[in-house]
Amino acid sequence: MNHVNWKLQEVFYFPESFGVPSSASRIDVKPQVEFQQLNGVSSLHGIYHIAANVAFQPGDCQHHGTSEWISIEDLDVSGENGYFEYAVPLFVELPPTYVHGDIKPEIHLSDVHASVTDDHTLKVEWDVMCSYELPSPPESSSVDSSSSSNSTSEESLVIKEDIALPFFLRGLKDEYSVFKVK
Numbered sequence: 001m002n003h004v005n006w007k008l009q010e011v012f013y014f015p016e017s018f019g020v021p022s023s024a025s026r027i028d029v030k031p032q033v034e035f036q037q038l039n040g041v042s043s044l045h046g047i048y049h050i051a052a053n054v055a056f057q058p059g060d061c062q063h064h065g066t067s068e069w070i071s072i073e074d075l076d077v078s079g080e081n082g083y084f085e086y087a088v089p090l091f092v093e094l095p096p097t098y099v100h101g102d103i104k105p106e107i108h109l110s111d112v113h114a115s116v117t118d119d120h121t122l123k124v125e126w127d128v129m130c131s132y133e134l135p136s137p138p139e140s141s142s143v144d145s146s147s148s149s150n151s152t153s154e155e156s157l158v159i160k161e162d163i164a165l166p167f168f169l170r171g172l173k174d175e176y177s178v179f180k181v182k
Contacts, residue, residue, distance in 0.1 A: 001132070001134070003130070005127060005128065006128050007126070007127050007128070008125070008126055008127075008128060010070060010088060010123075010124050011070065011121050011122070011124075012069065012070050012071075012122045012123075013070070013072070013119075013120070013122075014054075014056070014071075014072050014075070014082075014122075015071075015073060016060060018056050018075065018077065019056040019057050019058045019059050019080070020056065020057060020058075020060075020116075021054050021055070021120060021121070022055045022056060022057045022116060023054070023055045023116060024055075024114035024124075025054075025055060025081070026052065027050070027051075027053075027112060028049075028052070028112070029049070029050050029109055029112045030048070030049045031046065031047075031048055031049075031107040031109060032048075032049055032090075033045065033046035033090055034046055035100075035104045035105060041094075043091065043092060044090065044091070044130070045090060045091045045092075046090045047087040047088060047090050048088040048109075049085065049086075050085065050087070050088065050124060051083070052083070052122070053081060054081065054083075054122060055080060055081050056080050056082060069121060070086065092107070092130055094132055097134075098132060098133075099133070100133075101133040102133075103132075103133050105131065106130070106131045106132075107128060107130055108128070108129045108131065110126070110129065111125075111127045112124070112126040113125055
């Protein structure tokens with residue numbers, strides 16, 4: 001298995017009518033992901049679903065809107081606490097050497113935490129780990145047996161490819177032409 005790690009963060013700000021955030025009593029980030037193979041490219045796509053309970057206190061804050069902050073306008077408010085949900089797009093393209101095996105790639109999250117910044121925003125951070133199978137190394141065997149098994153596997157591969165291809169694509173050569181546009 002191969003593991004790739006990275007860190008993500010989102011920064012949220014809230015309307016002045018709620019006050020300023022003081023803490024996040026509960027924060028959940030869960031990946032909702034699907035595996036896809038399309039045109040020879042393997043990828044994971046979906047969302048990171050964020051759900052948070054935020055405590056507010058009276059106060060004013062000046063938000064000079066930046067494109068890096070996400071405005072949360074709709075909160076379920078109960079007293080000085082608010083609840084919101086948000087979805088962050090998730091897309092991971094696996095390396096071209098990836099070969100889909102028995103185990104589908106997975107996304108795991110860790111170290112999810114939230115903090116209130118000096119700008120009176122809520123910063124949510126989490127670590128992501130993507131796990132996927134590595135291609136299995138080619139089997140080595142003696143020269144005589146490998147040459148006979150290679151021809152058999154190539155023949156069966158050609159037959160399988162011919163069956164899977166539409167009739168008008170069978171027998172085409174893997175070449176291309178270059179045209180110059182004037």
